Amino acid sequence: MSAYNNAKSDAEQLNERRREALAKIDNAEFGWFHIRACLVAGVGFFTDAYDLFAINLVTPMLGVIYYGGTLPSDLDLGIKVAASVGTFLGQIGFGYLADRLGRKRMYGIELMIIIVAxxxxxxxxxxSTLSLPAALIIWRVIVGVGIGGDYPLSAVITSEFATTNRRGAMMAAVFAMQGFGYLTT
Structure with a gap:
């Protein structure tokens, strides 16, 4: 019976330490750490939006260069939709893996996927074996997987480190960077 009580008290102590740590984060002064967290996550959202929407400028050029005018509609659609398909898969996959392996560990992996893709x-x-549109579709699915991982991980990591009274403003600043990424395309 005493082993049970010791295990219970250990769990209670662990929960108490977690509550204390969360209270420190919630009541912390807003500072450079919070600004840096917003900037890092915001730059990720900026580049994600830029990458997703810049392809709309690329496909007409591909049509002129490789197809004598316009890109066939099936290839145009495939290139434009591929990243969205990858984003869907990335959100599901990275959400699951982040819950299992940890958000901080997965945050760097999704960044590497985006860079490589x-x-x-x-x-x-x-x-001779793979056409340019096919290669772009494959790479855009892969970059979409990375972007799909970035969306939930950036949002959750920013939210976790935000003070309670600044959380909404920090999240709005991070998500506003998507608009700026779209605007620059």
Whole structure:
């Protein structure tokens, strides 16, 4: 019976320490740490939006260069929708993995996926085994997976480190960067 009471008191102590840590975060003074968290997550949202919407400017150019005028509608649609499909898959996959392995660990992985896939898109070319639109579709699905991981992880990490009285403003600042990313395309 005493082992049960010890285990129970250990769990109670752990819960008390968690409550104290959360209270410190909620009552902390707003400072550079919070601004930096907003900037890091905001830059991620900015680049995500830019990457998702900039393709609308690229597909007409691909049509002129490779297809003598306009890109066939099925290829145009595939290139434009591929990142959205990847985003859906990334949100589900990274949400599950972040719950299992931890948000901070997964946050860096999604960033690496975005970087590699963006470079892959930029370096894609016409080949004998794979057409340029097919390569772009594959890379855009992969970049979408990374973007899908960035959406929930950035939002949750920013929210976790925000003080209670500034949480709404910090989240609004992070999500506003999507609009700026779209505006720059």
């Amino acid at each position: 963006t470079l892959g898109q930029a370096l894609s070319g016409v080949g």
